[in-house]
Amino acid sequence: MNEFQEKNSDEIRQILAKYPPEYKRSAVMPLLHIAQRRKGYVSPDDIRNIAEILDISSTDVASVSGFYTLFHEEEGGRYRIQICTDLPCALRGAETFLQSVCAELGVAPGETTSDGFFTVEEVKCLAACHRAPVLQVQGEDEIIYHENQTLETFRTLIEDLRRHGQAQKEGA
Protein backbone atom coordinates (compact mmCIF):
# COMPACT_ATOMS: atom_id res chain seq x y z
CA MET A 1 0.00 0.00 0.00
CA ASN A 2 1.53 3.35 -0.98
CA GLU A 3 1.33 6.60 0.94
CA PHE A 4 -1.46 8.08 -1.18
CA GLN A 5 -3.55 4.98 -0.59
CA GLU A 6 -2.91 5.01 3.16
CA LYS A 7 -3.92 8.62 3.55
CA ASN A 8 -7.13 8.30 1.55
CA SER A 9 -8.05 4.65 2.01
CA ASP A 10 -11.76 5.09 2.84
CA GLU A 11 -12.38 7.49 0.02
CA ILE A 12 -10.49 5.28 -2.45
CA ARG A 13 -12.47 2.21 -1.41
CA GLN A 14 -15.76 4.07 -1.95
CA ILE A 15 -14.62 5.29 -5.35
CA LEU A 16 -13.52 1.84 -6.55
CA ALA A 17 -16.89 0.40 -5.51
CA LYS A 18 -18.63 2.60 -8.09
CA TYR A 19 -17.21 0.73 -11.10
CA PRO A 20 -17.11 -2.91 -12.24
CA PRO A 21 -13.88 -4.50 -10.88
CA GLU A 22 -12.55 -5.16 -14.38
CA TYR A 23 -12.95 -1.44 -15.16
CA LYS A 24 -10.94 -0.20 -12.21
CA ARG A 25 -9.26 2.33 -14.47
CA SER A 26 -12.51 4.35 -14.34
CA ALA A 27 -11.32 5.59 -10.97
CA VAL A 28 -8.41 7.52 -12.47
CA MET A 29 -10.21 10.89 -12.62
CA PRO A 30 -11.74 10.62 -9.13
CA LEU A 31 -8.29 9.77 -7.74
CA LEU A 32 -6.68 12.66 -9.61
CA HIS A 33 -9.35 14.89 -8.09
CA ILE A 34 -8.28 13.78 -4.61
CA ALA A 35 -4.64 14.59 -5.40
CA GLN A 36 -5.54 17.94 -6.95
CA ARG A 37 -7.65 18.92 -3.94
CA ARG A 38 -5.09 17.94 -1.34
CA LYS A 39 -2.26 20.07 -2.66
CA GLY A 40 -3.68 22.30 -5.37
CA TYR A 41 -1.82 20.35 -8.05
CA VAL A 42 -0.98 16.79 -9.09
CA SER A 43 2.62 15.80 -8.31
CA PRO A 44 4.74 13.13 -10.03
CA ASP A 45 4.44 11.06 -6.82
CA ASP A 46 0.65 11.23 -7.03
CA ILE A 47 0.81 10.03 -10.64
CA ARG A 48 2.97 7.05 -9.70
CA ASN A 49 0.83 6.15 -6.71
CA ILE A 50 -2.43 6.37 -8.65
CA ALA A 51 -0.95 4.23 -11.44
CA GLU A 52 0.05 1.63 -8.88
CA ILE A 53 -3.42 1.52 -7.30
CA LEU A 54 -5.12 1.08 -10.66
CA ASP A 55 -2.58 -1.27 -12.28
CA ILE A 56 -1.96 1.06 -15.21
CA SER A 57 1.19 2.86 -16.33
CA SER A 58 2.26 6.25 -15.02
CA THR A 59 2.16 7.47 -18.61
CA ASP A 60 -1.53 6.60 -18.80
CA VAL A 61 -2.29 8.55 -15.64
CA ALA A 62 -0.15 11.49 -16.75
CA SER A 63 -1.88 11.69 -20.12
CA VAL A 64 -5.32 11.77 -18.48
CA SER A 65 -4.13 14.42 -16.06
CA GLY A 66 -2.70 16.45 -18.92
CA PHE A 67 -5.89 16.31 -20.99
CA TYR A 68 -8.26 17.87 -18.45
CA THR A 69 -7.92 21.54 -17.59
CA LEU A 70 -8.82 21.29 -13.89
CA PHE A 71 -5.80 19.11 -13.16
CA HIS A 72 -2.61 21.12 -12.80
CA GLU A 73 0.85 19.65 -12.90
CA GLU A 74 2.52 22.68 -11.45
CA GLU A 75 2.04 24.39 -8.19
CA GLY A 76 0.21 27.68 -8.81
CA GLY A 77 -1.07 30.27 -6.41
CA ARG A 78 -2.87 28.93 -3.41
CA TYR A 79 -6.11 30.04 -5.01
CA ARG A 80 -6.70 29.96 -8.71
CA ILE A 81 -9.06 32.80 -9.61
CA GLN A 82 -10.66 31.61 -12.84
CA ILE A 83 -12.61 34.28 -14.65
CA CYS A 84 -14.96 33.41 -17.48
CA THR A 85 -14.38 35.56 -20.57
CA ASP A 86 -16.33 33.38 -22.98
CA LEU A 87 -18.75 34.97 -25.46
CA PRO A 88 -21.95 35.42 -23.38
CA CYS A 89 -19.98 36.82 -20.44
CA ALA A 90 -17.84 38.97 -22.75
CA LEU A 91 -21.04 40.55 -24.09
CA ARG A 92 -21.73 41.59 -20.50
CA GLY A 93 -18.34 43.15 -19.80
CA ALA A 94 -16.27 40.19 -18.57
CA GLU A 95 -13.15 41.25 -20.49
CA THR A 96 -13.15 44.66 -18.82
CA PHE A 97 -13.71 42.95 -15.47
CA LEU A 98 -10.70 40.68 -16.09
CA GLN A 99 -8.55 43.75 -16.79
CA SER A 100 -9.57 45.46 -13.57
CA VAL A 101 -8.96 42.30 -11.55
CA CYS A 102 -5.49 41.99 -13.06
CA ALA A 103 -4.78 45.65 -12.33
CA GLU A 104 -6.01 45.17 -8.77
CA LEU A 105 -3.70 42.21 -8.16
CA GLY A 106 -0.84 43.56 -10.27
CA VAL A 107 -0.57 40.48 -12.50
CA ALA A 108 -1.34 39.50 -16.09
CA PRO A 109 -3.64 36.55 -16.87
CA GLY A 110 -1.76 33.33 -16.12
CA GLU A 111 0.48 34.94 -13.50
CA THR A 112 0.67 34.47 -9.75
CA THR A 113 0.82 37.29 -7.19
CA SER A 114 4.20 37.73 -5.48
CA ASP A 115 2.82 36.51 -2.15
CA GLY A 116 1.90 33.24 -3.84
CA PHE A 117 -1.78 33.52 -2.96
CA PHE A 118 -3.51 34.09 -6.27
CA THR A 119 -3.13 32.93 -9.85
CA VAL A 120 -5.46 34.68 -12.29
CA GLU A 121 -6.69 32.57 -15.18
CA GLU A 122 -9.15 33.09 -18.04
CA VAL A 123 -11.59 30.20 -18.47
CA LYS A 124 -14.39 29.17 -20.82
CA CYS A 125 -18.11 29.14 -20.03
CA LEU A 126 -18.99 28.09 -16.47
CA ALA A 127 -22.75 27.73 -17.02
CA ALA A 128 -23.37 30.99 -15.18
CA CYS A 129 -23.69 33.37 -18.14
CA HIS A 130 -26.80 35.07 -16.74
CA ARG A 131 -24.80 36.18 -13.72
CA ALA A 132 -21.74 37.65 -15.46
CA PRO A 133 -19.13 38.65 -14.52
CA VAL A 134 -18.47 35.31 -12.89
CA LEU A 135 -15.43 33.53 -11.56
CA GLN A 136 -14.63 30.31 -9.78
CA VAL A 137 -12.01 29.90 -7.12
CA GLN A 138 -10.17 26.62 -7.33
CA GLY A 139 -8.55 26.26 -3.94
CA GLU A 140 -7.52 23.40 -1.75
CA ASP A 141 -10.41 21.02 -1.29
CA GLU A 142 -12.97 22.92 -3.31
CA ILE A 143 -14.20 24.78 -6.35
CA ILE A 144 -16.53 27.64 -5.47
CA TYR A 145 -18.49 29.93 -7.81
CA HIS A 146 -18.74 33.69 -7.27
CA GLU A 147 -21.34 35.35 -9.48
CA ASN A 148 -22.56 38.87 -10.34
CA GLN A 149 -19.12 40.21 -9.46
CA THR A 150 -18.09 43.84 -9.25
CA LEU A 151 -14.65 45.16 -8.39
CA GLU A 152 -15.99 45.82 -4.90
CA THR A 153 -17.29 42.30 -4.25
CA PHE A 154 -14.05 41.01 -5.72
CA ARG A 155 -11.97 43.06 -3.26
CA THR A 156 -13.96 41.62 -0.36
CA LEU A 157 -13.50 38.14 -1.74
CA ILE A 158 -9.72 38.34 -1.99
CA GLU A 159 -9.47 39.86 1.48
CA ASP A 160 -11.47 36.95 2.86
CA LEU A 161 -9.35 34.42 1.02
CA ARG A 162 -6.13 36.07 2.18
CA ARG A 163 -7.29 36.03 5.78
CA HIS A 164 -8.43 32.43 5.52
CA GLY A 165 -5.24 31.31 3.80
CA GLN A 166 -3.05 33.18 6.26
CA ALA A 167 -4.86 31.66 9.24
CA GLN A 168 -4.42 28.18 7.77
CA LYS A 169 -0.74 28.80 7.15
CA GLU A 170 -0.22 29.90 10.74
CA GLY A 171 -2.30 27.03 12.07
CA ALA A 172 -0.22 24.52 10.13
Added chain:
Amino acid sequence: MSQYILLRHRDTPNLHTLDGYQASGGFAAFQKAVTTMKPEEVLQEVKDSGLRERGGAGFPTGIKWSFLPDKIWPHYVVANADESEPGTFKDRELLEENPFQFLEGLMLACYAVQANLGYVYLRGEFWQISEQIDGCIAALESAGLLGENLFGGNYKLSLHTHLGAGAYICGEETALLESIEGHLGQPRLRPPFPATSGLFNKPTVINNVETLANVPPIVEHGAAWYHTFGTEKSPGTKIFSLSGNINKPGNYELPLGTPFRELIYGHGGGIPGGRGVKAIMAAGASSTLILADDKALDTPMDYESTLQELGAPLGSASVIVVDDAVNIGWLVKKTANFFKHESCGKCTPCREGTYWMDHITQRLIEGEASLQDVDLLYNVATQMQGRNLCALGEFSTMAVTSGIEKFRDDFEALVKK
Protein backbone atom coordinates in the same frame (compact mmCIF):
# COMPACT_ATOMS: atom_id res chain seq x y z
CA MET B 1 -46.82 30.42 -18.44
CA SER B 2 -47.61 30.20 -14.79
CA GLN B 3 -47.45 26.45 -14.50
CA TYR B 4 -44.01 24.88 -14.59
CA ILE B 5 -43.29 21.28 -15.55
CA LEU B 6 -39.55 21.51 -14.93
CA LEU B 7 -38.70 24.67 -13.00
CA ARG B 8 -41.29 23.77 -10.37
CA HIS B 9 -38.99 24.85 -7.53
CA ARG B 10 -39.80 28.41 -8.51
CA ASP B 11 -43.23 28.08 -6.98
CA THR B 12 -42.89 25.02 -4.75
CA PRO B 13 -40.76 25.53 -1.64
CA ASN B 14 -38.25 22.89 -0.46
CA LEU B 15 -38.41 20.92 -3.67
CA HIS B 16 -34.65 20.34 -3.39
CA THR B 17 -35.16 18.18 -0.28
CA LEU B 18 -36.47 14.64 -0.48
CA ASP B 19 -39.28 15.46 1.97
CA GLY B 20 -40.28 18.54 0.03
CA TYR B 21 -40.17 16.69 -3.27
CA GLN B 22 -42.24 13.79 -1.94
CA ALA B 23 -44.71 16.18 -0.35
CA SER B 24 -45.44 17.54 -3.81
CA GLY B 25 -46.06 14.10 -5.27
CA GLY B 26 -42.46 13.15 -5.97
CA PHE B 27 -41.62 9.49 -6.66
CA ALA B 28 -45.28 8.64 -7.24
CA ALA B 29 -44.38 8.10 -10.90
CA PHE B 30 -41.43 5.86 -10.05
CA GLN B 31 -43.52 3.82 -7.61
CA LYS B 32 -46.36 3.53 -10.11
CA ALA B 33 -43.93 2.39 -12.81
CA VAL B 34 -42.08 -0.20 -10.74
CA THR B 35 -45.18 -1.62 -9.04
CA THR B 36 -47.84 -1.47 -11.78
CA MET B 37 -46.13 -1.07 -15.16
CA LYS B 38 -43.91 -3.27 -17.29
CA PRO B 39 -40.65 -1.62 -18.45
CA GLU B 40 -41.92 -1.62 -22.04
CA GLU B 41 -45.06 0.22 -20.95
CA VAL B 42 -42.94 3.03 -19.48
CA LEU B 43 -40.92 3.13 -22.68
CA GLN B 44 -44.11 3.25 -24.77
CA GLU B 45 -45.50 6.15 -22.72
CA VAL B 46 -42.32 8.17 -23.30
CA LYS B 47 -42.39 7.26 -27.01
CA ASP B 48 -46.03 8.36 -27.28
CA SER B 49 -45.28 11.63 -25.49
CA GLY B 50 -43.07 12.66 -28.40
CA LEU B 51 -40.39 13.91 -25.96
CA ARG B 52 -37.29 14.88 -27.90
CA GLU B 53 -33.69 15.12 -26.78
CA ARG B 54 -32.98 18.33 -24.90
CA GLY B 55 -29.19 17.95 -25.21
CA GLY B 56 -29.09 19.34 -28.73
CA ALA B 57 -30.00 16.80 -31.36
CA GLY B 58 -33.78 16.75 -30.93
CA PHE B 59 -34.03 12.99 -31.54
CA PRO B 60 -37.13 11.28 -30.02
CA THR B 61 -36.15 9.95 -26.59
CA GLY B 62 -38.44 6.88 -26.50
CA ILE B 63 -37.14 5.69 -29.85
CA LYS B 64 -33.56 6.07 -28.65
CA TRP B 65 -34.36 3.90 -25.62
CA SER B 66 -35.95 1.24 -27.83
CA PHE B 67 -32.64 0.69 -29.69
CA LEU B 68 -31.13 -1.27 -26.79
CA PRO B 69 -30.92 -4.96 -27.72
CA ASP B 70 -32.53 -7.40 -25.29
CA LYS B 71 -29.90 -10.07 -25.86
CA ILE B 72 -26.91 -8.18 -24.41
CA TRP B 73 -26.75 -7.42 -20.67
CA PRO B 74 -26.31 -5.46 -18.47
CA HIS B 75 -27.73 -2.18 -19.74
CA TYR B 76 -26.59 1.19 -18.44
CA VAL B 77 -28.09 4.68 -18.36
CA VAL B 78 -25.84 7.72 -18.15
CA ALA B 79 -27.13 11.20 -17.42
CA ASN B 80 -25.23 13.91 -19.25
CA ALA B 81 -24.67 16.78 -16.81
CA ASP B 82 -21.60 18.10 -18.58
CA GLU B 83 -23.38 21.34 -19.55
CA SER B 84 -20.53 23.28 -21.15
CA GLU B 85 -21.99 24.89 -24.26
CA PRO B 86 -21.38 28.66 -23.91
CA GLY B 87 -24.73 30.24 -23.09
CA THR B 88 -26.24 27.13 -21.49
CA PHE B 89 -27.10 27.09 -17.78
CA LYS B 90 -30.42 25.25 -17.57
CA ASP B 91 -29.24 21.84 -16.37
CA ARG B 92 -27.41 23.55 -13.57
CA GLU B 93 -30.61 25.17 -12.27
CA LEU B 94 -32.41 21.81 -12.39
CA LEU B 95 -29.56 20.03 -10.61
CA GLU B 96 -29.33 22.65 -7.90
CA GLU B 97 -32.98 23.43 -7.31
CA ASN B 98 -34.98 20.42 -8.49
CA PRO B 99 -32.49 17.54 -8.31
CA PHE B 100 -34.95 14.84 -7.32
CA GLN B 101 -37.14 15.33 -10.39
CA PHE B 102 -34.06 14.81 -12.54
CA LEU B 103 -33.02 11.75 -10.49
CA GLU B 104 -36.52 10.30 -10.65
CA GLY B 105 -36.36 10.72 -14.44
CA LEU B 106 -33.02 8.92 -14.50
CA MET B 107 -34.48 6.13 -12.35
CA LEU B 108 -37.48 5.78 -14.67
CA ALA B 109 -35.15 5.62 -17.67
CA CYS B 110 -33.17 2.88 -15.91
CA TYR B 111 -36.37 0.96 -15.23
CA ALA B 112 -37.61 1.38 -18.79
CA VAL B 113 -34.45 -0.18 -20.26
CA GLN B 114 -33.99 -2.53 -17.30
CA ALA B 115 -30.67 -1.10 -16.18
CA ASN B 116 -29.63 -1.74 -12.58
CA LEU B 117 -26.87 0.82 -12.58
CA GLY B 118 -26.89 4.44 -13.70
CA TYR B 119 -24.25 7.16 -13.70
CA VAL B 120 -24.48 10.94 -13.56
CA TYR B 121 -21.56 12.55 -15.41
CA LEU B 122 -21.03 16.11 -14.17
CA ARG B 123 -18.60 18.68 -15.50
CA GLY B 124 -15.71 19.15 -13.06
CA GLU B 125 -16.69 22.73 -12.30
CA PHE B 126 -19.94 21.35 -10.82
CA TRP B 127 -17.98 20.04 -7.86
CA GLN B 128 -20.42 21.50 -5.34
CA ILE B 129 -23.40 20.14 -7.27
CA SER B 130 -21.80 16.73 -7.43
CA GLU B 131 -21.52 16.68 -3.62
CA GLN B 132 -25.18 17.71 -3.45
CA ILE B 133 -26.25 14.93 -5.86
CA ASP B 134 -24.24 12.40 -3.81
CA GLY B 135 -26.27 13.59 -0.82
CA CYS B 136 -29.53 13.12 -2.75
CA ILE B 137 -28.51 9.59 -3.77
CA ALA B 138 -27.69 8.74 -0.15
CA ALA B 139 -31.09 10.07 0.94
CA LEU B 140 -32.80 7.91 -1.69
CA GLU B 141 -30.91 4.85 -0.46
CA SER B 142 -31.96 5.51 3.14
CA ALA B 143 -35.56 6.00 2.04
CA GLY B 144 -35.52 2.65 0.22
CA LEU B 145 -36.05 4.26 -3.18
CA LEU B 146 -32.67 3.02 -4.40
CA GLY B 147 -31.19 -0.37 -3.56
CA GLU B 148 -32.38 -3.99 -3.70
CA ASN B 149 -35.96 -5.26 -3.89
CA LEU B 150 -37.56 -1.90 -4.54
CA PHE B 151 -41.16 -1.70 -3.30
CA GLY B 152 -40.92 -5.35 -2.28
CA GLY B 153 -40.39 -6.54 -5.87
CA ASN B 154 -37.20 -7.79 -7.48
CA TYR B 155 -36.07 -4.64 -9.27
CA LYS B 156 -32.80 -3.21 -7.93
CA LEU B 157 -31.09 0.02 -8.82
CA SER B 158 -27.94 1.95 -7.85
CA LEU B 159 -26.77 5.38 -9.00
CA HIS B 160 -23.31 6.95 -8.90
CA THR B 161 -21.83 10.32 -9.83
CA HIS B 162 -18.70 10.71 -11.94
CA LEU B 163 -16.99 14.09 -11.98
CA GLY B 164 -15.30 15.40 -15.12
CA ALA B 165 -12.40 17.82 -14.98
CA GLY B 166 -12.82 20.60 -17.51
CA ALA B 167 -13.35 19.52 -21.13
CA TYR B 168 -16.30 20.63 -23.28
CA ILE B 169 -15.82 17.64 -25.56
CA CYS B 170 -16.88 15.29 -22.74
CA GLY B 171 -20.46 16.46 -23.37
CA GLU B 172 -20.27 14.52 -26.64
CA GLU B 173 -21.71 11.19 -25.66
CA THR B 174 -18.93 8.84 -26.72
CA ALA B 175 -16.20 11.12 -25.32
CA LEU B 176 -18.20 11.13 -22.10
CA LEU B 177 -18.13 7.31 -22.02
CA GLU B 178 -14.37 7.33 -22.63
CA SER B 179 -14.01 9.75 -19.74
CA ILE B 180 -15.97 7.50 -17.36
CA GLU B 181 -13.77 4.60 -18.40
CA GLY B 182 -10.72 6.61 -17.37
CA HIS B 183 -9.43 7.66 -20.76
CA LEU B 184 -8.89 10.98 -22.53
CA GLY B 185 -12.20 12.55 -23.50
CA GLN B 186 -12.01 11.75 -27.19
CA PRO B 187 -15.02 10.63 -29.25
CA ARG B 188 -15.29 7.06 -30.49
CA LEU B 189 -15.69 5.98 -34.07
CA ARG B 190 -19.24 4.90 -34.82
CA PRO B 191 -20.55 2.24 -35.38
CA PRO B 192 -20.87 0.63 -32.94
CA PHE B 193 -23.33 3.05 -31.39
CA PRO B 194 -23.67 3.36 -27.62
CA ALA B 195 -27.11 1.74 -27.82
CA THR B 196 -25.40 -1.57 -28.64
CA SER B 197 -21.90 -1.04 -27.27
CA GLY B 198 -21.56 1.92 -24.93
CA LEU B 199 -20.30 2.11 -21.36
CA PHE B 200 -18.05 -0.86 -20.51
CA ASN B 201 -18.94 -2.17 -23.99
CA LYS B 202 -22.56 -2.70 -22.98
CA PRO B 203 -25.81 -1.23 -24.35
CA THR B 204 -26.12 2.29 -22.98
CA VAL B 205 -28.61 5.14 -23.04
CA ILE B 206 -27.17 8.65 -22.64
CA ASN B 207 -29.61 11.44 -21.88
CA ASN B 208 -29.40 15.08 -21.02
CA VAL B 209 -30.48 16.26 -17.55
CA GLU B 210 -33.43 18.28 -18.87
CA THR B 211 -34.62 15.37 -21.04
CA LEU B 212 -34.72 13.14 -17.96
CA ALA B 213 -36.49 15.76 -15.83
CA ASN B 214 -39.40 15.56 -18.29
CA VAL B 215 -39.94 11.86 -17.70
CA PRO B 216 -41.62 11.80 -14.24
CA PRO B 217 -44.46 14.15 -15.27
CA ILE B 218 -44.93 12.17 -18.49
CA VAL B 219 -45.24 8.88 -16.60
CA GLU B 220 -47.45 10.49 -13.97
CA HIS B 221 -49.86 12.39 -16.25
CA GLY B 222 -49.54 10.47 -19.51
CA ALA B 223 -48.46 11.17 -23.07
CA ALA B 224 -51.75 12.86 -24.04
CA TRP B 225 -51.33 15.42 -21.29
CA TYR B 226 -47.77 16.16 -22.44
CA HIS B 227 -49.04 16.86 -25.95
CA THR B 228 -51.16 19.73 -24.63
CA PHE B 229 -47.90 21.75 -24.45
CA GLY B 230 -45.78 22.84 -27.38
CA THR B 231 -46.33 22.00 -31.05
CA GLU B 232 -47.45 18.81 -32.72
CA LYS B 233 -43.92 17.75 -33.68
CA SER B 234 -42.11 19.41 -30.77
CA PRO B 235 -44.33 18.72 -27.78
CA GLY B 236 -43.70 19.90 -24.24
CA THR B 237 -41.96 22.85 -22.68
CA LYS B 238 -38.30 23.76 -23.03
CA ILE B 239 -35.99 25.71 -20.81
CA PHE B 240 -34.49 28.56 -22.82
CA SER B 241 -31.24 29.93 -21.35
CA LEU B 242 -31.24 33.58 -22.34
CA SER B 243 -27.92 35.47 -22.20
CA GLY B 244 -25.83 38.19 -23.84
CA ASN B 245 -27.12 41.72 -24.49
CA ILE B 246 -30.44 41.37 -22.72
CA ASN B 247 -32.06 43.16 -19.80
CA LYS B 248 -33.21 40.08 -17.92
CA PRO B 249 -30.92 37.15 -18.64
CA GLY B 250 -31.95 33.83 -17.12
CA ASN B 251 -33.76 30.56 -17.68
CA TYR B 252 -37.29 30.67 -19.08
CA GLU B 253 -39.44 27.57 -19.33
CA LEU B 254 -41.79 28.08 -22.25
CA PRO B 255 -43.79 25.85 -24.59
CA LEU B 256 -41.81 24.84 -27.66
CA GLY B 257 -43.02 27.01 -30.52
CA THR B 258 -42.82 30.29 -28.59
CA PRO B 259 -41.51 33.00 -30.98
CA PHE B 260 -38.09 34.59 -30.42
CA ARG B 261 -39.75 37.98 -29.99
CA GLU B 262 -41.75 36.86 -26.98
CA LEU B 263 -38.63 35.47 -25.30
CA ILE B 264 -36.40 38.45 -26.04
CA TYR B 265 -38.78 41.37 -25.67
CA GLY B 266 -41.46 39.84 -23.42
CA HIS B 267 -39.67 37.71 -20.86
CA GLY B 268 -36.19 39.07 -21.43
CA GLY B 269 -37.24 42.71 -21.17
CA GLY B 270 -35.51 43.78 -24.41
CA ILE B 271 -32.02 45.08 -25.08
CA PRO B 272 -30.10 47.34 -22.65
CA GLY B 273 -30.02 51.00 -23.64
CA GLY B 274 -32.92 50.43 -26.04
CA ARG B 275 -30.44 49.28 -28.71
CA GLY B 276 -31.49 47.06 -31.59
CA VAL B 277 -30.88 43.32 -31.79
CA LYS B 278 -28.47 42.47 -34.56
CA ALA B 279 -28.00 38.72 -34.34
CA ILE B 280 -29.33 35.75 -32.40
CA MET B 281 -27.48 32.57 -31.57
CA ALA B 282 -30.04 29.89 -30.71
CA ALA B 283 -27.64 27.07 -29.86
CA GLY B 284 -24.84 28.70 -27.90
CA ALA B 285 -21.41 29.00 -29.48
CA SER B 286 -22.32 26.17 -31.86
CA SER B 287 -24.99 28.31 -33.50
CA THR B 288 -25.52 29.30 -37.06
CA LEU B 289 -25.88 33.07 -36.68
CA ILE B 290 -29.42 34.33 -37.25
CA LEU B 291 -29.87 37.81 -38.71
CA ALA B 292 -32.42 39.27 -36.32
CA ASP B 293 -34.96 40.76 -38.72
CA ASP B 294 -38.75 40.75 -38.22
CA LYS B 295 -39.09 37.38 -39.87
CA ALA B 296 -36.57 35.83 -37.48
CA LEU B 297 -38.12 37.44 -34.41
CA ASP B 298 -41.52 36.04 -35.36
CA THR B 299 -40.20 32.52 -35.97
CA PRO B 300 -41.38 29.92 -33.45
CA MET B 301 -38.61 28.31 -31.41
CA ASP B 302 -39.10 24.60 -32.02
CA TYR B 303 -37.02 21.87 -33.63
CA GLU B 304 -38.60 22.26 -37.10
CA SER B 305 -39.29 25.98 -37.53
CA THR B 306 -35.92 27.52 -36.64
CA LEU B 307 -34.15 25.03 -38.89
CA GLN B 308 -36.56 25.23 -41.83
CA GLU B 309 -37.27 28.95 -41.77
CA LEU B 310 -33.93 30.30 -40.59
CA GLY B 311 -31.51 27.50 -41.47
CA ALA B 312 -30.35 27.40 -37.86
CA PRO B 313 -30.79 24.40 -35.56
CA LEU B 314 -32.36 25.08 -32.16
CA GLY B 315 -29.81 22.82 -30.47
CA SER B 316 -29.77 23.21 -26.71
CA ALA B 317 -31.88 26.41 -26.99
CA SER B 318 -29.20 28.59 -25.43
CA VAL B 319 -30.27 31.91 -26.86
CA ILE B 320 -27.44 34.47 -26.97
CA VAL B 321 -28.67 37.94 -27.93
CA VAL B 322 -26.22 40.20 -29.78
CA ASP B 323 -26.97 43.91 -30.04
CA ASP B 324 -26.13 46.33 -32.85
CA ALA B 325 -23.03 47.67 -31.10
CA VAL B 326 -21.22 44.35 -31.52
CA ASN B 327 -18.89 43.64 -34.43
CA ILE B 328 -19.53 40.10 -35.70
CA GLY B 329 -15.84 39.67 -36.58
CA TRP B 330 -15.04 40.09 -32.89
CA LEU B 331 -17.81 37.64 -31.98
CA VAL B 332 -16.48 35.02 -34.39
CA LYS B 333 -13.05 35.47 -32.83
CA LYS B 334 -14.61 34.49 -29.47
CA THR B 335 -16.26 31.33 -30.82
CA ALA B 336 -13.17 30.37 -32.86
CA ASN B 337 -11.01 30.65 -29.76
CA PHE B 338 -13.47 28.55 -27.77
CA PHE B 339 -13.36 25.70 -30.28
CA LYS B 340 -9.59 25.86 -30.69
CA HIS B 341 -9.35 25.47 -26.92
CA GLU B 342 -11.86 22.61 -26.82
CA SER B 343 -10.93 20.56 -29.90
CA CYS B 344 -9.77 17.19 -28.56
CA GLY B 345 -7.14 16.89 -31.27
CA LYS B 346 -8.10 13.40 -32.41
CA CYS B 347 -8.71 14.26 -36.06
CA THR B 348 -6.65 16.52 -38.30
CA PRO B 349 -9.30 18.73 -39.98
CA CYS B 350 -10.70 19.87 -36.63
CA ARG B 351 -7.37 20.18 -34.83
CA GLU B 352 -5.73 22.16 -37.63
CA GLY B 353 -8.86 23.99 -38.77
CA THR B 354 -9.74 25.33 -35.32
CA TYR B 355 -6.12 26.44 -34.92
CA TRP B 356 -6.18 28.40 -38.17
CA MET B 357 -9.60 29.93 -37.60
CA ASP B 358 -8.43 31.16 -34.21
CA HIS B 359 -5.18 32.46 -35.67
CA ILE B 360 -6.82 34.35 -38.55
CA THR B 361 -9.57 35.88 -36.42
CA GLN B 362 -6.95 37.00 -33.90
CA ARG B 363 -5.10 38.82 -36.71
CA LEU B 364 -8.40 40.25 -37.82
CA ILE B 365 -9.27 41.86 -34.52
CA GLU B 366 -5.71 43.16 -34.19
CA GLY B 367 -6.20 44.99 -37.50
CA GLU B 368 -3.49 42.85 -39.15
CA ALA B 369 -5.66 40.88 -41.58
CA SER B 370 -6.34 41.60 -45.25
CA LEU B 371 -9.46 41.04 -47.34
CA GLN B 372 -7.88 37.82 -48.64
CA ASP B 373 -7.60 36.62 -45.06
CA VAL B 374 -11.38 36.91 -44.70
CA ASP B 375 -11.76 34.65 -47.75
CA LEU B 376 -9.12 32.31 -46.37
CA LEU B 377 -11.02 32.10 -43.09
CA TYR B 378 -14.20 31.22 -44.98
CA ASN B 379 -12.33 28.57 -46.99
CA VAL B 380 -10.77 26.95 -43.94
CA ALA B 381 -14.24 26.64 -42.41
CA THR B 382 -15.95 25.21 -45.49
CA GLN B 383 -13.12 22.76 -46.09
CA MET B 384 -13.51 21.37 -42.59
CA GLN B 385 -17.21 20.73 -43.00
CA GLY B 386 -18.17 17.07 -43.36
CA ARG B 387 -14.64 15.88 -42.54
CA ASN B 388 -14.75 15.64 -38.76
CA LEU B 389 -15.11 12.63 -36.54
CA CYS B 390 -17.62 14.35 -34.25
CA ALA B 391 -19.97 17.29 -34.34
CA LEU B 392 -17.58 19.66 -32.54
CA GLY B 393 -15.65 20.10 -35.76
CA GLU B 394 -18.84 21.11 -37.58
CA PHE B 395 -20.01 23.34 -34.73
CA SER B 396 -16.73 25.27 -34.87
CA THR B 397 -17.41 26.39 -38.43
CA MET B 398 -21.03 27.53 -37.99
CA ALA B 399 -20.51 31.05 -36.68
CA VAL B 400 -17.60 31.55 -39.10
CA THR B 401 -19.45 30.73 -42.31
CA SER B 402 -22.81 32.23 -41.33
CA GLY B 403 -21.03 35.28 -39.90
CA ILE B 404 -19.14 36.01 -43.10
CA GLU B 405 -22.20 35.27 -45.26
CA LYS B 406 -24.58 37.49 -43.32
CA PHE B 407 -22.34 40.19 -41.82
CA ARG B 408 -19.44 40.54 -44.26
CA ASP B 409 -19.28 44.33 -43.74
CA ASP B 410 -18.26 43.79 -40.12
CA PHE B 411 -15.26 41.73 -41.23
CA GLU B 412 -14.29 44.25 -43.88
CA ALA B 413 -14.43 47.03 -41.30
CA LEU B 414 -11.71 45.22 -39.33
CA VAL B 415 -9.20 44.60 -42.14
CA LYS B 416 -5.97 46.54 -42.47
CA LYS B 417 -6.59 49.76 -44.36
